[in-house]
Amino acid sequence: MSLDYNPKNIILAKNLRKMATPQEKRLWYDFLSDYKPRFQRQKAIGEFIADFYCDKARLVIEIDGSQHFTEKGMKKDELRTEILEDYGLKVIRLDNQQINIKFKEVCEYIDAVVKDSM
16 A cells, blocks of 8 residues: 655655765664665655655654654654554654664664564
């Protein structure tokens, strides 16, 4: 099933792929780019752009930097997660520090979530 998206977000998604954070690059190049089932980077879904998306597992992975831990950021993320879940998607949030410090555990967690979702 194809997900709805705002066509205006396609150009933004392409730009975000080019300007990925170090944590997004690490997760992509050191794990998700070769992972099966396939993940996509900066996937337009509805009015949002998910950091990573796996269609077969119906899984969105969001990588959160410091701006996500403000009161405003947390409320925005909560609403975003609710809307994405309304599409029938599972959303997991990881922060930059988890990727920096516990990369192996992050990869194992993602693998477990994907396998549990299928």
